[in-house]
Every structure is written in C-alpha cells, then in structure tokens.
Amino acid sequence: MERVIGIDLGTTNSCVSVVEDGVPVVIPNRGGYKTTPSIVAVTEAGKRLIGHIAKRQAITNAENTVVAAKRLIGRKWNSPQVATSIAMYQYRIVEGPHADVRIQLREKIYSVPEISAMILQEMKIIAEDYLGEEVSKAVITCPAYFNDNQRQATKDAGLIAGLDVIRVINEPTAAALAYGFGKKIDRLVAVYDLGGGTFDISLLEIGSEGVFKVVSTAGDTFLGGEDFDARIMDWLLADFQAKHGVDLRQDRMAMQRLKDAAEKAKCELSATRQTEINLPFIISTGRNEALHLQCQLTREKLEELTGDLIQQTIDICANTLDEAGLDIEDIEDVVLVGGMTRMPKVQERVAELFKREPCKGVHPDEVVALGAAIQGSMLVAEKSEVMLLDVTPHTLGIMVVGGFFEPLIPKDTTVPTSQTKTFTTVRDNQTAVKILVLQGESEKAEENELLGEFVLTGLRRAPKGEVEIDVTFEINADGIVAVSARDLETGQEQSITVTASSGLTKEEVKEMAQSSHEYLVERRRGEEAEKANQEAETLIGEIERYMPQVEEVVRGSEHGPEAISKAKEVVEHARNALRSGVPDAEMKEILDSLRRTLRMFKAVLT
Numbered sequence: 001m002e003r004v005i006g007i008d009l010g011t012t013n014s015c016v017s018v019v020e021d022g023v024p025v026v027i028p029n030r031g032g033y034k035t036t037p038s039i040v041a042v043t044e045a046g047k048r049l050i051g052h053i054a055k056r057q058a059i060t061n062a063e064n065t066v067v068a069a070k071r072l073i074g075r076k077w078n079s080p081q082v083a084t085s086i087a088m089y090q091y092r093i094v095e096g097p098h099a100d101v102r103i104q105l106r107e108k109i110y111s112v113p114e115i116s117a118m119i120l121q122e123m124k125i126i127a128e129d130y131l132g133e134e135v136s137k138a139v140i141t142c143p144a145y146f147n148d149n150q151r152q153a154t155k156d157a158g159l160i161a162g163l164d165v166i167r168v169i170n171e172p173t174a175a176a177l178a179y180g181f182g183k184k185i186d187r188l189v190a191v192y193d194l195g196g197g198t199f200d201i202s203l204l205e206i207g208s209e210g211v212f213k214v215v216s217t218a219g220d221t222f223l224g225g226e227d228f229d230a231r232i233m234d235w236l237l238a239d240f241q242a243k244h245g246v247d248l249r250q251d252r253m254a255m256q257r258l259k260d261a262a263e264k265a266k267c268e269l270s271a272t273r274q275t276e277i278n279l280p281f282i283i284s285t286g287r288n289e290a291l292h293l294q295c296q297l298t299r300e301k302l303e304e305l306t307g308d309l310i311q312q313t314i315d316i317c318a319n320t321l322d323e324a325g326l327d328i329e330d331i332e333d334v335v336l337v338g339g340m341t342r343m344p345k346v347q348e349r350v351a352e353l354f355k356r357e358p359c360k361g362v363h364p365d366e367v368v369a370l371g372a373a374i375q376g377s378m379l380v381a382e383k384s385e386v387m388l389l390d391v392t393p394h395t396l397g398i399m400v401v402g403g404f405f406e407p408l409i410p411k412d413t414t415v416p417t418s419q420t421k422t423f424t425t426v427r428d429n430q431t432a433v434k435i436l437v438l439q440g441e442s443e444k445a446e447e448n449e450l451l452g453e454f455v456l457t458g459l460r461r462a463p464k465g466e467v468e469i470d471v472t473f474e475i476n477a478d479g480i481v482a483v484s485a486r487d488l489e490t491g492q493e494q495s496i497t498v499t500a501s502s503g504l505t506k507e508e509v510k511e512m513a514q515s516s517h518e519y520l521v522e523r524r525r526g527e528e529a530e531k532a533n534q535e536a537e538t539l540i541g542e543i544e545r546y547m548p549q550v551e552e553v554v555r556g557s558e559h560g561p562e563a564i565s566k567a568k569e570v571v572e573h574a575r576n577a578l579r580s581g582v583p584d585a586e587m588k589e590i591l592d593s594l595r596r597t598l599r600m601f602k603a604v605l606t
C-alpha cells in the first residue's frame, strides 16, 4: 500500500508524520527535532535555507528570511492582514500580478505558495530520508477557519512541492482524530488551538463507531503567538525609547534581535516567573558608543500585556458554544493544541471557561501531524474504520439585487455537500447574469470575501422574472468550492471551480512545480556530491595513516616501491579533485581507486 505522509504546515513550525504498522509516528528531521521551523531564507551566495538553519541566520539576514508565510497564504494584496504583515516583518512583501501577495528574496520574487512549498518539500525530504523511499502522497492540514482561497493556495503549495495532496483537513479535526485514535469513546470534545499565527476552536463529536463529526468551528486567522511577541516588543521599544530617546524600529537587525528575545522570554515565562532580556550592543549611536537593552520581564507583566489577546480567544470559544446551542457542561474533554497553549495563563483561562482541566495525554506540537497521517492512511486503505465529517467554516452564497448576500450553504454544514437555488432575471430582456461567488457572514455582499465570478450568457429575451436560473454550489471533501449556473430553459451552463483567487494560475503552478523539482534534483545531487567528498577525505586520511607502515613492509619486495608510488598518485589525484571539483562520474572512479588502495594496504598489514 502506498505511503501517505501527514503534514502539519504551521505558521511557526511544521511537523511530518506517517503511520507505521498501524501506529502514527512523528518523523524527526536530520537534527533529531520533531518539528522544523517554517522559515525560509536565501543567503548572499543564493543558497536556499530551510528550518533550523534558516532560523539561526535570521538576525543577520532578516530581509531575506521569511517567517510566518502562512499568515499571507491565499490573501489578497489589499487585505488588512497583509498591511499588518508588511509593518511587522523585515522581509519585502510586494504586490503580485493577480492582486496577490509576493515575497522578494534577493533578486527573485516568489509567490507565497512557493515559499510554503519549500517548507513542504523539506518535510517530504525528511519523510523520504526516514522511510528510505520516495513519497508522493500527502494530507496537509490547515486552520479550520481558512477560507477557500487559503485552502486552494495550500493545495497549490503541495503541488509545487511535488506532492499529490490527497486531502486538506482542518487542524482541529486532525487533532481530534489523533486524540480519539484507538479509543472506543463517545465524546463531545473541544479542541483549543493557539499556535504561532492562528487561533482555532472546534467542537467535535467523537463516536465509538469511528465517526468524527465537527459540530462547530470558529477562530481568527490572525491571532497567535506572533501577536504575543509583538506586545512584548512594543513594551521593550517604549521602555528603550523612554530610557535612551532612541527608536529601534528603524533598525532591522535590532528589530530581529528584539523579536527573538521577546519570543524567548515568552517561552521561558511558561516555566519561570521572571526572566531577563539582555541585548548588548543593540544599536550604535554613531558616536563610537553602543547602547544596550536590558530589562526584567515578569510573568505577571507578560500576562498584563497579553491578557486581551487571551480574552479574545475565550470570547470566540464562548460564542461558538452559544452558536452551536451547547452549554459548557456538554463539553466532555478539552484538547490543547499549538505551542502557545504551554503558557500557564492560557491553560488557566481555558480551564476556567470549560470548568475542567484540559486533557494532558496529547502533545500539542505533534497531535495535528499525527492526525493528518491517520487520515492519510485511511484514505488509501481499502476499508476505513473512521469517517471524518468536516464542516464548512463560512457561509457561501452569491450577490443578489441591491448588493445583498444570498446564502446558499450556511456555515457549519457538513462537507462534502451540494445546494441548488433557483433565481430569476431582474431586468426585462436580460440576456446575461453575472454570478459573484462570496464567502462570509455579512448581509452586505461587499463585506464578504469574493471567491470568484463568472457570467452566464445567452438567456432568452423575456420580461424580468420570467427566465429561471439554477445556481448550484458544491463543496468537496477538501472544502474547495465549485459553482455552476444553469439556464433552465435552454440547459446552457456555466461553471467555475473557484481557483483563480488562490493567487496563481494553473500555468504558474506548473512552472513553479517544475522549478521546485529541478531544485530538488540539484539539491540531492549536491548532497550526494558532498557525501562522496566526505568519504574521499576519510579514505585519504586512512591511507595516509597506514602509508609509513606499508612502506616499511613492502620496501624490499619487487613491486613494493611501484605500488607505493601508485598509491601516492591516487591520493594526490583525489586531493586535486577535492580541491577543484570534478564531475560526479569521475568522483566515483576516484572513490573506487581510493577504496582499492586502502584494501590493498590493509591486506599488506595483516
């Protein structure tokens, strides 16, 4: 059976998992870490860095280091979240050709799905190294609150990374799947997920028959650990300005160091009550004099600075329960997901709201990837014991006369689903209708997200209200939307799969996938070459170590001196090759000669 990996593509960290012998396991990266920072950088030499290695150089290369790309994925250029990101991050965010968002790293401009694809590709490589085989199928998770554009863009990222994304599932659903895995329980659980960039709350029914039904889901795609860090930074900036009269905001490097220090302090305060933030030489005053930033941050102060952010998550939880018509007492367990749920105040407020201690049995950083892998293995299994019933997080509909929004599929409808509504023409002799597909909760069309539009033409000329048109909305299991309109008289039909707004055209995705594949081939080749070089170095070292002994032993023999000079030649040739670089095939021959020489030396000495 084909392997499917589960990828939790996080704002801050990503995690990959696979089901082995029926048990989901998290796959560690080469450094042994179970999560990999979702950070991409390009060095001055044009080298691409991903994960921990990208994180380590972020301070000195802030302009060319992308963090939290997930906050930008599937967004339109003019959205407020993009404006916030431009102010918040050091890398260059620019407008793309489809009013989408692009990121400039050195001379090259990348789409956001391309950046996410680099992270996905890294996760694919981590899995392939571990499994020792190529992996092409994946289930990727996204926040439940992601709209259609963001889901499409996530799928595009998978395609660009060379992955066949067999399903995009909601993070809380994945978490519940991992939580309920192997347990025969009937339970209504709340999944509270506060990560680096997003907040999600989902209420799910786990049935002992293996049915997982999402009852309700809500969240904020722009509320997470990054905002906590920003609060600490603002506080540090204000304090520094008051003490020294210097605004550090102008200095990219200082800002990056400040951001790192703020995050570090935040994490430390989950375990201690007080921490010191110490940034020597944060800025030079230009008079040969440097200023240092030093201050104490207490847990109480952190809680004061971020109390309203936690409150926002609590309000969203209370609203969701309300909307679902549920009481706190109905919730039988609370699962915490996301790094930010390690903050004691978050745990305290959640426990207070739900009137129970959250479940301790799941690992907040790994549970989502594990769930994705479980779902992946089920999708390829012949018979699956678990059924996932997800819901659409937003209402879908079209714009009607007067600029109003007419819902077709209400939020929290179980997907896949399909709905049809009949509309009539609104003007005499109207021969065409424009269908604006929207997603959101406002009565006013303009306040909702425009997913796409198309025109149905060739309608019969008739007085208004006479021509009937059926509009059908379909949402597939990935939560991706297709809309069609049909003239009931002529049977003429127009439809769209809402794809254009992911920010990329099909051709662009194809080209990006091609160049990402080329990169991968090149990188693998580079790694092979590096391995060969290392082996050559080791062999040369060993041969040279044995050389004096071997010379001693063979000195008197007939062919001894010739063999020694041949061996020296082999070593010399290999050294030159290492110094100047040679094609792969030649390196292979050099390695063979080195191995032969070493074997011969060992034989002489035994």
Ligand code: AMP
Binding pocket: 010, 011, 012, 013, 194, 195, 196, 197, 224, 225, 226, 263, 266, 267, 268, 270, 337, 338, 339, 340, 341, 342, 343, 364, 365
């Ligand atoms: P995630 O997106 O789930 O990987 O969550 C990452 C977020 O969790 C980042 O904002 C981290 O700074 C934050 N985080 C990680 N560990 C801790 C901790 N021990 N205490 C508080 N926040 C943490």
